[in-house]
Amino acid sequence: MLSGTERQELEDAVTHYPDKRGAAIDALLIIQRRRGWISDETLLDIAQFLEITAEDLDSIATFYNLIFRKPVGRHVAFVCDSVSCWIKGSEQVQEQIKALYAADLGQTSPDGRLTVLPIACLGHCERAPAVMIDQDVYGEVMPEKVESIMEKYT
Amino acid sequence: MKMERPLTEHIHLDGTTRTLREYVKDGGYRSVQRLATMLGPKDVQRLVTESGLRGRGGGGFLTGTKWGFVPMGPSAPKPKYIVANGDEMEPGTFKDRVLMEGDPHGLVEGMILAGYALDAEVGYIFLRGEYHLSAQRLTRAIAEAYEEGYLGKPLPGTTFCFDLHLHASAGRYICGEETALINALEGKRAVPRAKPPFPQAVGLWGKPTVVQNVETLYNIPHIVNHGSDWYRRLSRTQDGGTKIYGISGRVTNPGWWELPLGTTAREVLERYAGGMSDGVRFRGLLPGGISTAFMTEEHLDLPMDFSSIPPEVGRLGTATMIVLDDHTCPVGFVLNLEKFFARESCGWCTPCREGLPWVARILTSFEEGRASKEDLALLDMHTKWLAPGHTFCGLAPGAMAPLQSALKYFRDDFERHISLRHCPWSKKPAQLRVVV
Ligand SMILES: Cc1cc2nc3c(=O)[nH]c(=O)nc-3n(C[C@H](O)[C@H](O)[C@H](O)COP(=O)(O)O)c2cc1C
Ligand code: SF4
Numbered sequence: 001m002l003s004g005t006e007r008q009e010l011e012d013a014v015t016h017y018p019d020k021r022g023a024a025i026d027a028l029l030i031i032q033r034r035r036g037w038i039s040d041e042t043l044l045d046i047a048q049f050l051e052i053t054a055e056d057l058d059s060i061a062t063f064y065n066l067i068f069r070k071p072v073g074r075h076v077a078f079v080c081d082s083v084s085c086w087i088k089g090s091e092q093v094q095e096q097i098k099a100l101y102a103a104d105l106g107q108t109s110p111d112g113r114l115t116v117l118p119i120a121c122l123g124h125c126e127r128a129p130a131v132m133i134d135q136d137v138y139g140e141v142m143p144e145k146v147e148s149i150m151e152k153y154t
Numbered sequence: 155m156k157m158e159r160p161l162t163e164h165i166h167l168d169g170t171t172r173t174l175r176e177y178v179k180d181g182g183y184r185s186v187q188r189l190a191t192m193l194g195p196k197d198v199q200r201l202v203t204e205s206g207l208r209g210r211g212g213g214g215f216l217t218g219t220k221w222g223f224v225p226m227g228p229s230a231p232k233p234k235y236i237v238a239n240g241d242e243m244e245p246g247t248f249k250d251r252v253l254m255e256g257d258p259h260g261l262v263e264g265m266i267l268a269g270y271a272l273d274a275e276v277g278y279i280f281l282r283g284e285y286h287l288s289a290q291r292l293t294r295a296i297a298e299a300y301e302e303g304y305l306g307k308p309l310p311g312t313t314f315c316f317d318l319h320l321h322a323s324a325g326r327y328i329c330g331e332e333t334a335l336i337n338a339l340e341g342k343r344a345v346p347r348a349k350p351p352f353p354q355a356v357g358l359w360g361k362p363t364v365v366q367n368v369e370t371l372y373n374i375p376h377i378v379n380h381g382s383d384w385y386r387r388l389s390r391t392q393d394g395g396t397k398i399y400g401i402s403g404r405v406t407n408p409g410w411w412e413l414p415l416g417t418t419a420r421e422v423l424e425r426y427a428g429g430m431s432d433g434v435r436f437r438g439l440l441p442g443g444i445s446t447a448f449m450t451e452e453h454l455d456l457p458m459d460f461s462s463i464p465p466e467v468g469r470l471g472t473a474t475m476i477v478l479d480d481h482t483c484p485v486g487f488v489l490n491l492e493k494f495f496a497r498e499s500c501g502w503c504t505p506c507r508e509g510l511p512w513v514a515r516i517l518t519s520f521e522e523g524r525a526s527k528e529d530l531a532l533l534d535m536h537t538k539w540l541a542p543g544h545t546f547c548g549l550a551p552g553a554m555a556p557l558q559s560a561l562k563y564f565r566d567d568f569e570r571h572i573s574l575r576h577c578p579w580s581k582k583p584a585q586l587r588v589v590v
Contacts, residue, residue, distance in 0.1 A: 016278075016319040016321070017339075017340075017341070018359055019359075021340070021341035021342075022339065022340055022341045022379060023341065024341035024342075025321075025322075025323060025338065026321070027321065027342065028166070028324065028440055029283070029324060032475040042388070045245050052341075060341065060342070060343055063325050063326060063343055063344060063500075064283070064323070064324035065283075065324070065325035065326060066283045066284070066325040067324050070577045071490050077187075078284075081490075081493075081494075082246070082248065082346075082444075082490070082493075082494055083245050083476055083487060083490045083491055084243035084245065084246050084402035084476055086401060086487075086490045087402075087403055087404060087476075087479075087482050088404075106481060116204070119325070120243055120245065120325070120327060120497075120498065121243060121244070121245035121246065121247070121283070121430060121494075123242055123243075123247065123248040123250075123251045123284070123285065124251075125245075125246050125248050125400070125402035125408070125474070125476070126248060126249070126250060126400065126401070126402055126408040126409045126410065127408070128402060128408070135286040137284075137287075
């Protein structure tokens with residue numbers, strides 16, 4: 001069930017489009033911001049609101065890198081794996097994250113603190129390698145800097 | 155003296171954004187105020203056509219020509235739409251971010267003018283989901299423009315009223331292709347649409363729609379304010395204006411610079427980026443994102459614009475260059491690119507959906523010392539099977555541009571992977587490496 005405030009946020013998003021389904025991605029992002037991920041029940045609730053089938057909405061949800069159809073940790077580290085960052089050592093950064101938090105790409109650390117995901121070029125190529133943690137982008141991330149960057153994400 | 159770097163002259167280099175007050179103080183929104191008295195929609199269209207402005211999204215299509223396909227007049231379908239393409243997921247490309255973070259009102263003004271010129275009353279900014287800072291700053295700029303009456307009300311002295319919405323996407327490269335973008339905005343799975351019909355005639359919700367790259371739109375207020383002759387003179391070549399050039403890879407000073415169109419890659423590399431980093435040597439570069447062909451030493455003095463690079467060499471793309479140095483394996487470099495394309499293929503058409511993972515697998519076999527001469531021939535064949543015209547959209551042909559040129563310029567390196575049975579750049583001998 002969508003809460004009153006969730007429903008209100010969705011109603012606002014819908015006003016930007018001539019029909020309800022136009023707000024499909026907005027709706028998924030709005031609800032994910034509140035609930036962390038999109039479960040099957042959540043998907044069904046949103047689909048009903050948008051007046052489309054759950055299957056239809058799932059074909060959109062699963063299309064995007066930033067919609068989570070599985071639970072994630074309290075924070076998500078997105079490690080850029082595109083070419084400018086790869087040249088500058090993104091693989092070593094990812095190895096360091098794995099060593100520190102016991103989470104390989106696609107996994108969540110056992111304490112639930114951090115999910116690690118690969119991501120396409122973050123558009124910070126002049127400061128490669130780049131990592132985005134939740135919504136914050138860090139540039140020139142050398143392996144030895146990972147731990148101090150992570151301090152505020154508990 | 156008029157500006158030489160109209161797009162970025164006032165952008166703060168410390169990363170803070172330009173406020174509405176600063177924007178207006180430096181002449182921002184002046185074009186909008188002049189519309190009623192001085193300029194009708196046709197005048198704006200004419201200025202843009204005469205300026206020689208070419209789309210900055212990578213294709214370099216003449217903006218004025220594109221606008222010419224939009225139905226105009228009282229019998230034209232309503233509403234018409236103008237969309238800013240801020241998907242910017244092309245690896246190596248970060249120019250639109252610089253503009254949107256640094257000067258969000260410039261995009262709002264560019265869209266109002268484009269809307270006015272085409273009598274398109276609704277605009278969307280399609281922004282990639284990872285650009286959170288751009289999203290924040292644009293949201294604020296749009297709200298301020300509504301408060302000031304530039305949006306949502308008839309513009310002073312006209313009957314034209316423009317509404318503008320920000321659409322944050324959720325991360326998928328294909329959304330940058332304009333017809334996939336239109337499906338995404340309609341809340342559908344973002345696969346490309348067949349063309350024709352072209353979006354200018356039948357686009358969003360079946361209405362005429364113009365999709366324009368973010369950087370393209372930033373140029374429009376300046377063309378309207380200073381005229382098309384001035385704009386053409388900013389460039390060194392026949393394409394009008396300046397361009398944001400960027401560079402990443404192992405260079406001394408990676409970054410971006412707004413320079414006259416037609417600046418050479420050598421100037422960007424040596425004069426602005428300070429040359430290669432200590433201890434590494436130049437081998438080649440991708441001139442504008444990863445869907446462009448490699449250029450090597452012999453091409454560094456070509457004017458980098460949309461009309462001076464011979465088609466057999468390549469194309470400018472987004473003008474944000476990625477440099478390949480001699481400490482980086484060219485095969486590994488191309489493997490990285492093809493993995494990206496394979497992952498981001500939308501899966502709609504078979505040659506791309508099946509071909510790109512195949513290419514990535516073959517390149518992996520090179521890196522792991524398992525490749526043979528036949529694999530090299532297979533790579534050559536893929537560059538033909540996935541060439542323009544063989545797939546539903548431009549993603550797969552784009553993926554073949556760096557591969558085909560790498561096979562041409564760095565063929566020896568591919569062959570050495572075969573004869574040595576390991577990657578010459580890898581410190582680990584092949585037999586000790588874990589095959590996943
Ligand atoms: C796979 C693919 C991805 C694209 N991504 C972008 C993009 O992120 N931004 C962009 O402006 N154009 C992108 N384009 C080009 C657009 O389809 C379109 O041509 C462009 O937005 C038109 O704007 P312009 O004429 O101002 O350059 C892409 C094209 C393809 C085939
Ligand atoms: S070429 Fe690739 S990205 Fe384009 S439609 Fe075909 S499968 Fe989709």
